[in-house]
Amino acid sequence: MELALSLAVVVCALGIAMIFVVVSGVPPAAGAGAFIDGAFGSQLNLAGTLSKMVPLTLVALAWIIAERAGRFHVGFPGQILVGGLFVSVVALKISGPSFVHLPLALLVGAAGGAVYAALAALLWAKRGVNEILSTLLLNLIALQLLAWWVRYPFHDPATPLALTPAFPESVRWPSLLRDTTLHWDVVLIPLAVVAVAYTLNRTVFGFRAKIVGSNLRFAEHAGISPQRVGTAALVLSGALAGIAGTSLVLAGNVPAMSEDFGSAYGFTGIAVALLARNSPIAVVPSALLFAALQQGAGVMEGTVGLSSSLSGLIQGLMIIFVLASTTVLHMWRRRRDSRRDVAANEPEGARAR
Amino acid sequence: MATAGGPSVRAHGDATVALELKGITKRFPGVTANDGIDLDVKRGEVHALLGENGAGKSTLMNIVFGLVAPDSGEIIVGGKRVTPHGPQEAAALGIGMVHQHFMLVPDMDVIENVALTSTRWPRMLKRENLRSELDALATAFGLGVSSKALVETLSVGERQRVEILKLLYRGAQLIILDEPSAALTPTEWQSLTAFLRTMTAEGKAVVLITHKLDEIMDVADRCTVLRDGRVVTTLDVATTDKATLARTMVGRDVSLRGSRAAAQVGDVVLEVEDVTLDEGGRRLLDGVSLQVRSGEVVGIAGVSGNGQNELVDVIVGLSRAATGRVTIDGREYSDLLTRGFTAAGGALVPESRHSEGVALDLSIWENLVAKELTRFTRHGVVDMAAARRHAVELSAMFDIRSPSVETGVKKLSGGNQQKVVLARELSRDPRLVIMFQPTLGLDAGAIEGVYRRINEQKLKGAAVLLISYELDEILSLTDRFAVMFGGRLGPMMTSENADVERVGLLMGGGR
Numbered sequence: 001m002e003l004a005l006s007l008a009v010v011v012c013a014l015g016i017a018m019i020f021v022v023v024s025g026v027p028p029a030a031g032a033g034a035f036i037d038g039a040f041g042s043q044l045n046l047a048g049t050l051s052k053m054v055p056l057t058l059v060a061l062a063w064i065i066a067e068r069a070g071r072f073h074v075g076f077p078g079q080i081l082v083g084g085l086f087v088s089v090v091a092l093k094i095s096g097p098s099f100v101h102l103p104l105a106l107l108v109g110a111a112g113g114a115v116y117a118a119l120a121a122l123l124w125a126k127r128g129v130n131e132i133l134s135t136l137l138l139n140l141i142a143l144q145l146l147a148w149w150v151r152y153p154f155h156d157p158a159t160p161l162a163l164t165p166a167f168p169e170s171v172r173w174p175s176l177l178r179d180t181t182l183h184w185d186v187v188l189i190p191l192a193v194v195a196v197a198y199t200l201n202r203t204v205f206g207f208r209a210k211i212v213g214s215n216l217r218f219a220e221h222a223g224i225s226p227q228r229v230g231t232a233a234l235v236l237s238g239a240l241a242g243i244a245g246t247s248l249v250l251a252g253n254v255p256a257m258s259e260d261f262g263s264a265y266g267f268t269g270i271a272v273a274l275l276a277r278n279s280p281i282a283v284v285p286s287a288l289l290f291a292a293l294q295q296g297a298g299v300m301e302g303t304v305g306l307s308s309s310l311s312g313l314i315q316g317l318m319i320i321f322v323l324a325s326t327t328v329l330h331m332w333r334r335r336r337d338s339r340r341d342v343a344a345n346e347p348e349g350a351r352a353r
Numbered sequence: 354m355a356t357a358g359g360p361s362v363r364a365h366g367d368a369t370v371a372l373e374l375k376g377i378t379k380r381f382p383g384v385t386a387n388d389g390i391d392l393d394v395k396r397g398e399v400h401a402l403l404g405e406n407g408a409g410k411s412t413l414m415n416i417v418f419g420l421v422a423p424d425s426g427e428i429i430v431g432g433k434r435v436t437p438h439g440p441q442e443a444a445a446l447g448i449g450m451v452h453q454h455f456m457l458v459p460d461m462d463v464i465e466n467v468a469l470t471s472t473r474w475p476r477m478l479k480r481e482n483l484r485s486e487l488d489a490l491a492t493a494f495g496l497g498v499s500s501k502a503l504v505e506t507l508s509v510g511e512r513q514r515v516e517i518l519k520l521l522y523r524g525a526q527l528i529i530l531d532e533p534s535a536a537l538t539p540t541e542w543q544s545l546t547a548f549l550r551t552m553t554a555e556g557k558a559v560v561l562i563t564h565k566l567d568e569i570m571d572v573a574d575r576c577t578v579l580r581d582g583r584v585v586t587t588l589d590v591a592t593t594d595k596a597t598l599a600r601t602m603v604g605r606d607v608s609l610r611g612s613r614a615a616a617q618v619g620d621v622v623l624e625v626e627d628v629t630l631d632e633g634g635r636r637l638l639d640g641v642s643l644q645v646r647s648g649e650v651v652g653i654a655g656v657s658g659n660g661q662n663e664l665v666d667v668i669v670g671l672s673r674a675a676t677g678r679v680t681i682d683g684r685e686y687s688d689l690l691t692r693g694f695t696a697a698g699g700a701l702v703p704e705s706r707h708s709e710g711v712a713l714d715l716s717i718w719e720n721l722v723a724k725e726l727t728r729f730t731r732h733g734v735v736d737m738a739a740a741r742r743h744a745v746e747l748s749a750m751f752d753i754r755s756p757s758v759e760t761g762v763k764k765l766s767g768g769n770q771q772k773v774v775l776a777r778e779l780s781r782d783p784r785l786v787i788m789f790q791p792t793l794g795l796d797a798g799a800i801e802g803v804y805r806r807i808n809e810q811k812l813k814g815a816a817v818l819l820i821s822y823e824l825d826e827i828l829s830l831t832d833r834f835a836v837m838f839g840g841r842l843g844p845m846m847t848s849e850n851a852d853v854e855r856v857g858l859l860m861g862g863g864r
Binding site: 202203204205206207208210211214215217218219220221222223224225228 | 669671688689690691692695701703708709710711712713714715719723724726727730733734735737
């Protein structure tokens with residue numbers, strides 16, 4: 001049922017996009033062809049698609065971890081940026097051989113995202129501040145923080161542009177395919193998917209998160225603290241987003257860090273998770289689709305002149321359809337269950353609370 | 354004073370009767386909530402509706418208010434037969450209801466909240482006109498609430514008065530109050546009674562749903578007593594007393610629903626010493642003391658909302674008492690949430706299955722092991738196979754009917770869901786078992802099953818505390834019990850041959 005819905009969502013969104021293609025005067029076959037070619041047609045293009053999959057997968061997984069515990073936030077862009085910020089310190093102020101430098105940067109990047117998420121987490125746990133609001137605002141702060149960071153303390157004096165000095169090779173991900181954007185950070189995809197799936201399905205933390213996400217009162221009665229579990233979930237979520245940040249910074253086209261090296265992935269990643277219906281495994285094909293959309297649309301603009309914002313349009317449509325289908329499914333299930341529920345109704349005995 | 358929706362009360366028929374009910378019957382699956390109820394409410398009177406939990410008071414008023422349609426019977430307003438199909442129609446008839454849970458928007462002021470209920474056309478109202486109307490109404494009835502005040506700054510008593518103001522604004526002639534004193538301080542209650550007298554002086558009729566005898570004696574003119582969905586009698590308050598009311602409310606041949614097992618009583622397991630809890634200016638628990646020994650079933654009777662929930666939360670560790678202490682086997686226990694209680698050998702079958710007893714989204718086995726995760730965890734990893742095996746065993750032991758332990762709990766019947774809760778709690782061989790309304794919403798077979806478990810635990814030497822709003826249950830299953838009212842626990846009484854009239858009195862707040 002879930003799979004069918006997701007497929008339907010994709011088909012509908014693409015279908016509507018086709019309308020726009022036709023309206024723009026581009027023959028649909030040519031448009032589709034250019035798009036597919038742009039995403040998968042050559043080594044260079046395929047590399048582009050795969051490398052975009054990395055941050056999308058990580059952010060989607062970050063969303064899923066928080067969602068399992070019932071915590072919904074949109075702080076991924078900020079956590080990506082702060083992750084990158086932390087990495088820039090390790091990259092430029094510490095030196096060492098690659099097998100130390102890179103792992104250290106990864107850890108520190110994760111820590112950056114985790115710390116930034118912890119701010120929102122503590123505000124929620126201690127003061128009940130809504131995490132969507134706090135993380136949204138923290139995103140804005142992070143953007144300004146980075147803007148200042150690459151212009152002042154970590155600015156490359158040799159350039160008027162807002163960039164840090166180039167990061168040394170020792171800290172960057174080695175290239176997987178020469179002369180392309182594909183780096184070894186793609187191994188993070190299977191690693192992270194397995195790690196997150198395992199954590200959520202097999203560990204005590206995963207169980208507690210599931211219980212908290214399902215019924216807070218029940219969790220308290222079971223001796224599980226929603227605050228502790230929720231905070232842990234948010235922090236883990238931030239850590240994954242931080243790792244996405246390290247990928248963007250250490251496996252990007254430019255060896256230096258700019259003020260916004262990809263925070264937009266922080267929102268697209270949410271859409272990836274929604275299309276995957278919050279399943280860690282399903283994130284892979286979903287991320288592939290979104291990555292292909294972004295990659296393909298960029299190339300397509302060059303070849304047939306279709307605006308690359310078409311990919312944004314498709315993404316937006318998919319998000320709307322996913323949410324709509326989820327809501328409709330939920331309402332349908334509720335109606336079906338309530339008809340069945342007549343026997344299990346709880347009559348009077350009102351609590352005067 | 355312009356009012357919306359002209360009440361037909363003054364129009365025709367017996368001008369002294371605001372509302373008349375004839376033969377109202379309503380059945381729900383498994384229970385007859387109202388059985389041929391006849392009732393009349395006169396203009397200018399405060400008419401109390403007295404009864405225990407489950408007597409049918411709320412259902413009856415929901416029928417009057419249009420939320421529920423009766424299976425048979427007539428509702429007569431102003432001499433005309435009416436069938437209100439919802440609060441809007443009821444309001445048009447001049448009937449208004451103030452519920453226990455207020456329906457106000459906190460960050461809007463009084464004017465805006467009242468405006469929300471307006472059905473006048475056009476919908477755009479001039480604030481100033483509304484304000485002066487409301488101020489006039491408030492003054493006329495002595496409501497003492499400033500119309501510009503933001504609802505969130507108002508006290509509970511004031512908010513209640515805003516609710517009433519809403520009704521008056523819509524021209525209500527019959528006002529139904531559902532357990533109005535539940536959230537009020539004694540002073541606020543006095544203000545409310547004064548206000549009720551003003552309203553009745555103006556010819557309005559008030560129906561007061563309550564279980565508190567003091568209140569009835571204080572402010573009501575007549576009182577109709579409901580029991581098991583039927584009207585027992587209607588009395589003139591001036592010619593009766595609390596004892597009579599109590600006897601009428603409760604007095605009957607106790608239908609034995611289960612029996613008491615004979616067990617050997619041992620040492621004190623649970624000791625609650627002088628526990629007090631305050632909140633928002635109200636005393637929720639007032640010096641509650643209690644002892645439960647191993648091998649006995651102690652009961653707490655009483656109508657809901659008198660502190661039972663708060664007491665359970667304190668014993669279980671979800672709330673902290675302001676003063677006093679709770680011990681199990683002589684030792685205090687405190688840890689995160691309920692962990693201390695569970696570790697000390699406590700078990701709780703909570704009042705609300707769906708919101709506290711089970712996680713509906715999860716499977717049977719996940720619900721069964723939820724409280725004992727660490728038992729199945731090594732190095733942070735859960736041994737799912739072992740957990741499932743345990744779940745299968747428990748399912749067999751407690752007769753949980755389902756295709757497998759993977760089935761979602763929400764698909765189970767109420768009885769089976771309760772078995773999941775019982776299995777989880779009782780399989781730990783607890784020292785103390787608290788059962789809070791354990792048979793709510795269950796069929797006869799399931800109820801019998803619960804009673805068997807209670808006696809089983811008793812014979813095993815556990816201490817059992819049964820908190821129930823069903824007096825029959827308390828009287829049949831417990832060895833001794835006390836009545837809880839207004840946060841205070843009354844004297845302990847022996848359950849066998851208990852003086853039911855006295856119990857009724859205690860349940861209504863007498864001594």
